[in-house]
């Protein structure tokens with residue numbers, strides 16, 4: 001049996017590419033080595049809880065790339081969303097709690113001027129009726145496409161300017177710098193001295209493009225009902241409805257190259273599948289060196305791929321609680337300030353600092369109660385961890401517990417069980433690194449300098465967090481956009497229906 005396209009890996013990039021091709025009438029097969037779809041955007045069941053593999057909050061929701069991927073296979077509106085509106089940002093002993101009703105500031109300690117500003121905002125917001133606030137946000141949103149068009153050409157000028165350089169020039173409020181450091185690290189997987197300011201600008205502009213008049217811009221950040229796996233699963237159901245195949249437990253061992261082009265794959269059990277083209281979601285370095293073999297590329301190309309810098313990897317602490325200890329959606333926590341030093345230790349020295357790590361956390365069962373048994377709660381927290389750490393990953397586990405206790409007091413007393421995922425969880429091939437997002441969105445690897453989805457080997461393409469020239473965005477959203485863009489290119493230029 002021969003296919004139009006074989007897709008290696010059912011991560012978001014692979015699923016989106018397969019959905020767009022299947023929706024375009026092409027015969028596709030998705031081969032996934034695991035027993036479930038989604039890769040890093042997946043979920044597992046355990047004792048009545050549904051645990052995500054990593055991702056927390058995503059950008060775009062029903063207005064973005066995920067929905068577009070589902071729409072291509074006739075599954076629009078199937079994924080239901082919780083829109084994030086109830087978060088807490090805690091920096092040392094100061095906390096900023098934000099929801100659609102009000103902003104609450106709780107402080108102990110320094111930065112009195114900033115506190116006054118925030119208190120003023122709180123006062124203002126409490127005076128403002130919710131309808132007025134929603135209207136204001138909606139008006140702001142209507143202007144976004146115009147603002148986006150005006151700013152886009154300027155972004156390029158910041159391709160070589162790091163976020164740290166930008167902060168050094170314009171921001172000397174330490175706590176705000178810490179917040180920005182953590183948020184940008186969570187978004188791009190690189191420390192501020194590596195992340196390009198233009199990537200931040202393009203990402204915000206990209207999110208703005210999802211805005212449609214009439215929606216609340218805050219609807220652009222959310223969490224899918226049923227856990228993160230709902231997104232790739234819905235696409236895969238649609239792919240199958242369109243006649244495509246999705247095979248689990250199917251590890252691809254080799255991409256077959258004949259006459260200089262990709263013509264199929266060989267599975268671990270020796271089965272051979274043939275296709276007009278092969279799309280890999282298995283990582284660009286892994287694909288070139290392991291699945292295809294460097295001998296099929298010229299030396300300059302293999303060297304470029306070898307030198308690509310991956311983003312940071314992550315730990316993921318998942319805890320099942322015997323009761324509900326909080327009603328928020330999640331947030332960010334910094335138990336000990338000075339994040340530049342913290343990330344220097346992690347990123348440059350491959351160490352695990354002796355303090356609670358900065359974290360992003362979520363309470364998925366507050367966003368979808370079906371994710372935990374009645375009366376129980378699920379808490380997930382992530383933070384940066386280097387794959388090549390000089391210290392045992394297990395050193396991070398108690399520190400991560402302390403970090404969650406800092407943002408959710410009483411957390412430790414209510415844990416029924418927990419697990420701790422480390423970078424090894426995310427490795428697909430033994431000797432390769434396991435970045436949380438993909439290759440780093442750092443200076444020299446963004447915009448036009450990002451690797452193309454098209455490989456030099458005819459018939460071979462890459463999707464996911466590893467490729468996609470001129471595509472920016474935050475992790476899951478970006479990977480999905482890369483899959484869709486690659487498939488659209490193929491439909492228009494490679495597998496053209498006459």
Ligand SMILES: Cc1cc2nc3c(=O)[nH]c(=O)nc-3n(C[C@H](O)[C@H](O)[C@H](O)COP(=O)(O)OP(=O)(O)OC[C@H]3O[C@@H](n4cnc5c(N)ncnc54)[C@H](O)[C@@H]3O)c2cc1C
Nearest residue numbers: 009011013033039040054055056057252282464465475476
């Ligand atoms: C801890 C953590 C927290 C995160 N938090 C967020 C967040 O809050 N928001 C957000 O937007 N993003 C977040 N991300 C990032 C996001 O999950 C990833 O960027 C995104 O899911 C990667 O998608 P991908 O298309 O690159 O595919 P991947 O998820 O990398 O999937 C690739 C798939 O290919 C399969 N595969 C590999 N090799 C083979 C082979 N030889 N044969 C068959 N199959 C193969 C793998 O099993 C996998 O299923 C987080 C990631 C982690 C790890």
